[in-house]
Amino acid sequence: MWWRRTLSRSCRCCLGCGRSGAKGIWSLHTRPVCSAPALPAGRITALQALDVWKRHFEEKGVTEPEHSSQYIIAHLLGAKTIESVDQQSLTQFLSKEKTEQVWQLCTRRLSRMPVQYVIEEWDFRDLTLKLRPPVFIPRPETEELVELVLTDLQRHPGAAETRRQTCLEVGCGSGAVSLSLLKSLPQLEAFALDRSQDAVDLSRENALRLGLQDRLKVYHMDVIKDAERMLGLFSSISALVSNPPYLFSEDMATLEPEILRFEDHAALDGGEDGLNVIRQILALAPDFLSDRGRVYLEVDPRHPPLVRRWTEENVEGLRYAETRHDASGRPRFCILQKEESHKDPDQD
Structure with missing residues (x-):
């Protein structure tokens, strides 16, 4: 699992720090963070929300973009991991309230807040x-x-x-x-x-x-x-x-x-x-x-x-x-x- 990757030398890494050292990894991701994508006009499924935020995290240089969106959305669906969410929950439309919660928490991750703090x-x-x-x-x-x-x-x-x-x-x-x-x-x-x-x-x-x-x-x-x-x-x-x-x-x-x-x-x-x-x-x-x-x-x-x-x-x-x-x-x-x-x- 991404969180289980080992520390690089002395680095007390947070979100999947790899093996090549902290500076080498993170110097690529220090660009200013832009705004979140607009809330969808219509209804959206959990899988669609996952895709939207994975791509947005990738565009904005947030590390572990797929896992970040997965942990946040799984948490909002009452699960630990996306793999433990049943397929029906992933393919059914999210309520307006749940969609807003996804956007709120993913926007925190966009600011580079660690997932652990985002889901608390x-x-x-x-x-x-x-x-x-x-x-x-x-x-x-x-x-x-x-x-x-x-x-x-x-x-x-x-x-x-x-x-x-x-x-x-x-x-x-x-x-x-x-x-x-x-x-x-x-x-x-x-x-x-x-x-x-x-x-x-x-x-x-x-x-x-x-x-x-x-x-x-x-x-x-x-x-x-x-x-x-x-x-x-x-x-x-x-x-x-x-x-x-x-x-x-x-x-x-x-x-x-x-x-x-x-x-x-x-x-x-x-x-x-x-x-x-x-x-x-x-x-x-x-x-x-x-x-x-x-x-x-x-x-x-x-x-x-x-x-x-x-x-x-x-x-x-x-x-x-x-x-x-x-x-x-x-x-x-x-x-x-x-x-x-x-x-x-x-x-x-």
Whole structure:
């Protein structure tokens, strides 16, 4: 599926970014967007509307023109994909109201608004999440990050009998990671934080919609500015997971219009070397984690050796465990583990 295409190098692409790099793809699509086609004078079927908007998106340089029109119209017909809409619904005339809705939503896409924001929802693993700008849109690679955490937590099911399992997510966005973990692990309790109030509000809304609000606490915090406050809140965490801002600042200018115009830049820009937030997470991790608790990070493919070296030189009690690759073979995930404390209990 178009959404499943992999990231190009460090690019946190939104709508089907291909394999040749963000700049090469998107430099072709920076022309000003013109007006939408006029509403049809007569009645029109869903298939005819699909054709009109596919051609118009193509003419105006909107990427993934066919899939964009398909997802929007399928959504308005109450389906996830156009393939799941029955043929009769596609060939019968749309009501005037439904036609106007198609034009309204497709015009938003014409402005380069991501489809996820246009239809205000998207699937992440087995969840359907509400989405709205400027909250970061979860990518397929982050589903792989969740799988890594799940595998480790499920590998030790007996742990739940002696102590509760807890997860801390730094930079929760829509709540995708924490909520997905909670749905898969009934024994888990999660804490999540984000510097953006929009993200905090959306995570709470998604938790409520999914009935997971009792096991998720969401905090409006900045991991850099609110470090002392965090140290007073979190301890003995089983897993610290984050898909932090990790783009190199110089790469921001090469991102596609969908991202630059609509998504929160603070959720993308990781500073000169992409490690600003990552370094802070690693520095605080030993204070948050339980013995043998782990840190799971989604990073730029250039980061794993940098993360390993910086941790070895600067963080005591945290060991770099391994690097995992994403589905396209890129080194995408860093896993670190807190070493067991052997401190004498009488020594204080």
